[in-house]
Amino acid sequence: MDTLINNILLAFYILIGLFFLAAAIESWRDQSNPVRWGTGLFWLLFAILFCCGQWLSNTINGAIIIIIALLSLFKQVRVGHIRDLDEKVAQQTVKRIGNWIFLPSIFLAVLALLIAQFTNLGGQVGIGVAAIVSLICAQILTKANVKIVYEDTQRMVRSVGSAGILPQLLATLGVVFTASGVGQVTAKAISGLFLLEIIC
Amino acid sequence: MIVIGFALGLDTIAVVIIAALVTALVSGIDFVSFLTILGKGFMDNRMVSLFFLTLPTIGILERHGLKQAAVNLIKKMKKLTPGRIFDIYLAIREIAGAFGISLQGHVQFIAPLINPMAQAAGKINSKLTALEVDQIKGRAAATENFGNFFAQNLFVASSSVLLIASTMKSLGHPVDPNGIVLYTFPVAIISYILCVLYNHVFDQKLLNQQEK
Numbered sequence: 001m002d003t004l005i006n007n008i009l010l011a012f013y014i015l016i017g018l019f020f021l022a023a024a025i026e027s028w029r030d031q032s033n034p035v036r037w038g039t040g041l042f043w044l045l046f047a048i049l050f051c052c053g054q055w056l057s058n059t060i061n062g063a064i065i066i067i068i069a070l071l072s073l074f075k076q077v078r079v080g081h082i083r084d085l086d087e088k089v090a091q092q093t094v095k096r097i098g099n100w101i102f103l104p105s106i107f108l109a110v111l112a113l114l115i116a117q118f119t120n121l122g123g124q125v126g127i128g129v130a131a132i133v134s135l136i137c138a139q140i141l142t143k144a145n146v147k148i149v150y151e152d153t154q155r156m157v158r159s160v161g162s163a164g165i166l167p168q169l170l171a172t173l174g175v176v177f178t179a180s181g182v183g184q185v186t187a188k189a190i191s192g193l194f195l196l197e198i199i200c
Numbered sequence: 201m202i203v204i205g206f207a208l209g210l211d212t213i214a215v216v217i218i219a220a221l222v223t224a225l226v227s228g229i230d231f232v233s234f235l236t237i238l239g240k241g242f243m244d245n246r247m248v249s250l251f252f253l254t255l256p257t258i259g260i261l262e263r264h265g266l267k268q269a270a271v272n273l274i275k276k277m278k279k280l281t282p283g284r285i286f287d288i289y290l291a292i293r294e295i296a297g298a299f300g301i302s303l304q305g306h307v308q309f310i311a312p313l314i315n316p317m318a319q320a321a322g323k324i325n326s327k328l329t330a331l332e333v334d335q336i337k338g339r340a341a342a343t344e345n346f347g348n349f350f351a352q353n354l355f356v357a358s359s360s361v362l363l364i365a366s367t368m369k370s371l372g373h374p375v376d377p378n379g380i381v382l383y384t385f386p387v388a389i390i391s392y393i394l395c396v397l398y399n400h401v402f403d404q405k406l407l408n409q410q411e412k
Binding site: 012013015016049053057061062064070072073077090093099102105112113124128135141144148155156160162164165166174176180182 | 210214
């Protein structure tokens with residue numbers, strides 16, 4: 001069971017890596033961003049960590065994180081320009097499907113809950129499976145094509161930006177603190193601090 | 201170290217990694233071992249970033265009018281305010297908790313549902329300022345925390361109750377898990393009342409700001 005869970009999670013991480021790759025490509029293409037190369041590299045490195053990190057040595061993974069930190073230190077990472085949403089599309093879709101637009105959100109919540117509660121797969125797999133099912137549901141409802149899925153994925157990842165990856169880095173900081181012998185309690189307190197204010 | 205980094209106006213990610221580096225070097229870990237610990241720590245904590253998987257869905261729904269639909273829905277229920285939405289969510293959250301269903305819902309509930317609804321309720325009468333949007337967002341996330349913190353011990357087989365019971369036993373003060381649940385009820389009820397008041401004050405504040 002544990003192997004199965006780990007393999008599913010690994011597939012999810014690779015998928016997240018592909019999201020980051022999309023963010024990298026679109027950051028590079030964003031001519032209005034003066035630090036577009038740095039920002040693109042920033043996302044590309046995270047894409048590498050999530051897609052290939054499993055098979056790289058942890059020393060190399062650590063070195064990649066150091067490069068990311070250097071990009072951040074020298075202010076080479078900026079959100080850049082994110083294309084505005086078309087109000088008309090929103091109005092038309094709402095007119096067509098009305099409150100069914102909430103269905104994917106409800107799917108996401110309920111399915112994640114059911115999987116966590118009634119299977120042995122655990123909460124993490126639950127969130128991932130629910131996310132994918134609700135995405136398919138949203139696609140069918142809104143008739144969004146692959147291009148829109150790509151556009152919205154890179155848009156959301158870029159606008160969440162480095163704040164989205166921060167919780168994981170704080171948890172990593174906690175690991176380093178523990179390895180260095182700083183009290184475990186401090187480490188936990190710090191990693192929990194920012195955790196979920198970011199995603200809303 | 202972290203405080204100094206922020207005081208200098210450094211980027212957050214740089215501050216975090218520098219803090220890790222300095223801590224490791226000071227405690228005598230060499231640089232290469234530090235890289236290994238850093239890489240392993242990052243890989244072991246990937247599950248923290250699983251919420252990225254929900255972003256495409258939220259993005260598509262947003263593009264196709266999730267917020268507009270929330271506004272329409274809330275408009276039909278004229279008396280709904282951000283605070284009242286939080287009240288309702290917290291009640292559902294605590295009751296579900298008592299039956300052992302842990303919603304743990306920042307990713308699943310707050311971001312895709314409760315926050316957009318509260319935002320919609322907030323701007324029925326007038327537009328929200330950027331600060332007010334952030335305040336509502338913060339309150340939405342906080343509501344989840346209140347529910348989790350004060351009501352998680354309502355269910356006897358929850359891991360927190362079992363943790364308390366086993367810890368107290370190992371410290372030589374055996375307690376009954378059922379007793380923990382019993383004593384959690386007044387805490388959950390009092391905290392719910394306080395949250396309702398807190399939300400009410402927040403609604404009033406929003407209303408006053410909007411009248412100005």
